[in-house]
Amino acid sequence: MKPIYLQLSEWLETEILSGNITAGEKIYSQYQLAEMFNINPATAAKGLNILADEKILYKKRGLGMFVSPEAGEIILRKRREQVRARLRELVKEADLLDISESELITMITAARKRNKEERA
Template sequence: MIEEGKPLFVQIAEQIEDSIVDGSLAEQAQAPSTNELAAFYRINPATAAKGVAMLVDKSVLSKRRGIGMFVAEGARELLLRERREAFADRYVAPLLTEARKIGLGPEDLAVLIREHGTATTGRTS
């Protein structure tokens, strides 16, 4: 899991977000404690706490006094919306820029995406 060049606390936060997005950590479910995260990833508990704090600040996790951290209601939708917006900036915009450079328009791209999707999934849509 450890990725060079990216702070560990950010990686911890992203791992928890991934679990929420893929449904393995449901809304209202208890999130792993900072001590559990620290033991699992063999990192300092303060580092794990910093990652968890990021998610509290984003309203993805909420603290229940004396019980622990829990996935906030609406967290999955919040993360999906955030990722969809980032997807367009990160992938679609550069794709369109490169397509224009080589003379492809949006319709050409749509055809390529459909063809590639069919080839990789084996399904037609």
């Protein structure tokens, strides 16, 4: 299972991507996050620091952490790379099972259609 601080940083990324927290806005403090998720504040700080290291957040001395202007862009780039990596895994598995490229593409199209229907 993923460590909690990674789950936390991913949750924060999603909050930023979905526009719940916008560029320039102050992000939750480690204490707020600890209370929200019932975790130790040191763990919450780790989650925040990952995002600061990736320049998604920036620190203002004595004021806390804020969402950087490039946050959305950086997260998107990172998430796209993750999709690519998972796709490579998937293709590997498909090769193992002798699923052809066109069959795989048909499967993807079908999955996208089903997700769209479920959302509607």
